[in-house]
Amino acid sequence: MKNTTFENCSMKNVDLGHTDLESSSFDHCNLLNSIFENTKLKKADLSTAFNFNIDPENNDIQECSFSQNNLHGLLDKYKIKIKV
Structure with missing residues (x-):
């Protein structure tokens, strides 16, 4: 799935584990509970x-x-606070 563009998608609960998404774009996509x-x-x-x-x-x-508005999605496991 390299170079795939996802636009304005609701990708809730999607298992993206072990997937090659190199150079893909997630433009305004909701990835709630996706793996x-x-x-x-x-x-x-x-x-x-x-x-x-x-x-x-x-x-x-x-x-x-x-x-900077979505960095918390990378840091949730560390339980730190990001102030903007």
């Missing part, structure tokens, strides 16, 4: 995606794009 486990997200764009929970230690997020 990212050993997912290849290298160079993917999640800058406008929301409600995701991605563990940077268990997924390839090298050169992946995020916005």
Whole structure:
């Protein structure tokens, strides 16, 4: 599924584990309760995606794009607070 563009999608409860999503784009996508486990997200764009929970230690997020508004989706497991 490399280079796939997802636009304005509701991708709730989707299992994206072990999926190659390199250079894919998640434009305004709701990823609530979706599973990212050993997912290849290298160079993917999640800058406008929301409600995701991605563990940077268990997924390839090298050169992946995020916005400061959705960084908490990468840090939830650490139980830290991000003030904007």
